[in-house]
Amino acid sequence: MSDNGFDKVLVANRGEIAVRVMRACEELGIDTVAVYSEADKHGGHVRYADEAYNVGPARAADSYLDHDAIIDAAQRSGADAIHPGYGFLAENATFAGKVEDADGVQWIGPASDAMERLGEKTKARQIMQSADVPIVPGTTDPVEDPEEVEAFGDEYGYPVAIKAEGGGGGRGMKVVHAADEAADQLQSAKREGEAYFDNDSVYLERYLENPRHIEVQIVADSQGNVRHLGERDCSLQRRHQKVIEEGPSPALSDELREKIGEAARRGVREADYTNAGTVEFLVEEDEDREPGEVLGPDTNFYFLEVNTRIQVEHCVTEEITGIDIVKWQIRVAEGDELAFAQDDVEVRGHAMEFRINAENAADDFAPATGGSLETYDPPGGIGVRMDDALRQGDDLVTDYDSMIAKLIVSGEDREEVIERGKRALAEFDIEGIVTVIPFHRLMLDDERFVTGRHTTKYLDNHLDPERIDEAQEKWGTETAAPADDEEVTEREFTVEVNGKRFEVELEERGAPAIDIDAAAAGDSGGTQPRPERAGPGDDSSGGAAAADGEQVAAEMQGTILDVNVAEGDEVAAGDVLLVLEAMKMENDVVAESGGVVEKVAVGEGDSVDMGDLLVVLD
Known part of the structure; x- marks a missing residue:
């Protein structure tokens, strides 16, 4: 760090927020360092940065959440500081403390002790009480037993929210509507807290119905x-x-x-x-x-x-x-x-932000499972700001969250912003990946939203799903499946030396494809060929071979958080077989019919792709 401030900043994040931080650094005359997982080696934030380092495989826990790998990349690059963006390690007080203790690297964010005080919700509530800030009735000590949840519900009434200490954005929160739900929801909230925030401590709050x-x-x-x-x-x-x-x-x-x-x-x-x-x-x-x-x-x-x-x-x-x-x-x-x-x-004036997520709102906002941006032509004009990292031709990376861009529209007043938003969303041309743009266009004509009388429960409890279906049919695009005989020739190479990224441009049109794996295997200075993934259902893995029973497959890409059954168990229709984490949300995989578990093809912590075999029922 020079006398005038930072010379180089590592951004410990990906996608549009990483690019957003890098743009601020560039305007301040600061060089930037990107980190990336194997899934993100062609990511927009990698293209934008002055230099980039590979920090691990696709699974976030092994790359973007790897404390030591991030700090090591910062020190190897000579970065003065680390900016965490949002998500991943941004609210991890332990990581912030490690950065504060690291030689030559500074944390861009609150001090780790302040993060701990305010990041853990029970401590935050105590601080706010001291500052005479109104708080919702709730506990200030962690909750361990279902009986505590039931006692709280008896005193303050149901529903009761169980919240993870380190949570946010609804992750790690479960709502208990009656006493008989307390045990299951408490276990689920603690499990999500541990999975997302390395902290299974939870607390209780009175759940407000229409805030x-x-x-x-x-x-x-x-x-x-x-x-x-x-x-x-x-x-x-x-x-x-x-x-x-x-x-x-x-x-x-x-x-x-x-x-x-x-x-x-x-x-x-x-x-x-x-x-x-x-x-x-x-x-x-x-x-x-x-x-x-x-x-x-x-x-x-x-x-x-x-x-x-x-x-x-x-x-x-x-x-x-x-x-x-x-x-x-x-x-x-x-x-x-x-x-x-x-x-x-x-x-x-006024401003609105529209999250452009790769999700199909008409299919319960299911995230896209793949595809590429065949067309990406964002809107422009006065009062229109785009925060993004992807460009036309980029493949969609589905290992993390579903956001592909943010559209921010501003104007003199809310009425102008709504009209400008309609114009900008209509201009936004995306093909190859399904998005929520049709849903946004619907909301700008929705009477409840336009009059500003919506609450946090409006979409879940009141909006007619058929209106979303109609909007998707009218304005939506679907993910295009690539042709089976499509041939792609790569002419742009990425080489890593000691984990640092270098790009070599050898693009040539019309030449025969190069066997990249063979080339890499023969080049001791480059990346080694990536081994084939032996996923569930692949005989080479020694795991699940083909079975005659009812096969339960993954409906989306994700990570197995919990396996609730073992071979030989008898299950009924509706029983939770396992829990799959996808797009930062916990999803129960349930049995559609009763039977006996013949085979369990996955274990806790396994990564799965859509269609991978999970369980076989006889």
Whole structure:
């Protein structure tokens, strides 16, 4: 690190957020380092960075979540600092602490002890109580026994939310509607917490039936200055996953938004927190509120959690304040003092962010299982911002989350943003991969959303699924299957020496294909041929050979979190056979009919592809 700040930053992430951070670094005159897994060797963030390092195989636990591999890449590259983006290791206080202790490398984010205080929800609730921030009734100590869940439900009423200490975005959260669900849901929440956050500790909260999700963007420096940059409304959610975010909220009066913003500042100050973060609140919606009415200053709002990192939807705040949050993350880590006072923060106009996920909304938002961007022509024009990493011709990487881009639209007011959003989404031309663009177009004509009276439960409980089917049929594209005889000739090579990536351009049109494996095997300085994967059902693996019984196969690519049955067990229709993690969500694989387990073809921790054999029932 030079006297003027960082010279080189490693971005410990992938995809559009990695590119977003790298762009901020470039504008600050800082070189960038990418890390990538085997699945991401042709990723857009790798193309954008000044240099790149391979940190392991496709499975996130063996690459993007490998603490030692990430820090080693930073030290080998000579990076001064590590920026984690969001997801993966961004809220891992243990990893942040390791970076703080590493020689020559600095953490761009909150201090690890502050991350631990606010990242673990029970500690965060205690801090917020001390700062006089309203909190939802809940526990401040971890919960271990189903009886504790039942006792809480008896006292405060059902439903009860069981939440993972390290969770967020709905991951690691289970809802208990009655006492007889307590044991199963507690076990499931603890399992998700362990799988996603290396922490199986959980706590309880009263589950609000119809809240709005309001979050406040904050940034704080090491000199004690704390600023909030206004709020974002993230109430349009599906299964606790945000779909469209906007700012400012169409539902809040100015008095209420000021109360919520100041509560966020008090809580962050109490936690001795630095760098960027988001304080999330649940706001009680008035179900009888008329279009055009807003929620007054006496409306109840409750602290939900603190995200100790940059958020997916930070772009909304940047568009309405003109403040580059990522640059300020870097500057604060370099020791700079915030250059603006709270009164200098001015919210101008309105903005919305549309997550462009590779999902089929008409098929219960099922993620795409493959494909390539045969056409990728994003929209442009005034008030349109694209945050992406993929380009036309790129293959879809399905090992991680389903987001392929973010479209952010801004304008003078919400009405203009809605009309501009319609125009931009209609311009967005993607072929080869199914996306949620038709769903977004539907929502911009949805009366409940357009009038700003939707809650976090609207999509799951009230929106007619047939309307989504109609939108998909009208505006959607399907994943195109490649022709069986399609021949692809590679002329661009990637070589790794001691884990560092180098690119060699040997492109030639019309020449015969090169046997890349043979070439690599004969080149001691390049990558070695990748061994064939012996997946479930492959006789060469010594695993599941063909069986005569009912075969239960994986419906999507993912990782086996838990196997609930063994060979010889008798199961009934609807019994959970195993749990498959895919796209950061836990999915139960159930028996469609009763029988005896003849073969279990997978084990805990195994990676599977769509169609792989999981269980055979007789």
